[in-house]
Amino acid sequence: MMDPIFVIAATCLVGISVVAFALLRAWQGWLEFKREELERPSRSHGTIDTSEIEGGAGVGAARIEMADLKERIKKLEAIASGVEL
Template sequence: MPSDQIVTAAASLTAIAIVAFAMLRGWQGWLTLKERELERTAGGATLSRGESARETDTGSALGAARIELSDLKERIRRLEAIASGVDL
């Protein structure tokens, strides 16, 4: 009886180790893929429509600035509402 339990435990431990190893390899592969994508966009590679990665970075920075500006405007509106005693 104890030998059956030992065999089951050993098989389960082996299965867990195999699954963990496969997941680790997948994670490392995903990280490598993301590193290559970052290197490709940061390296000044040309995109499909002919614009450079530098132009894309500027566009995303402008978009981020617009979002930040709208957030600041919303905060100002909330502060003005608090100052005037109005609940939002």
């Protein structure tokens, strides 16, 4: 007969494989959802309205503007804490 420890180990391995596969599929679905969300911005989901940014600039310009604002915030926080950049 089979050793009980071998059966338990095989069962655990199968279980971990099933969970890993399910998590991978969920991750891929979430990434696809985010890609679609970035391709079609809308007001209802809190995404950026491109008509209000830089006179109707595209999403790429909005990302650049957001990155610039984040950089400015980091600099101001560094100044406030007394750290020189």
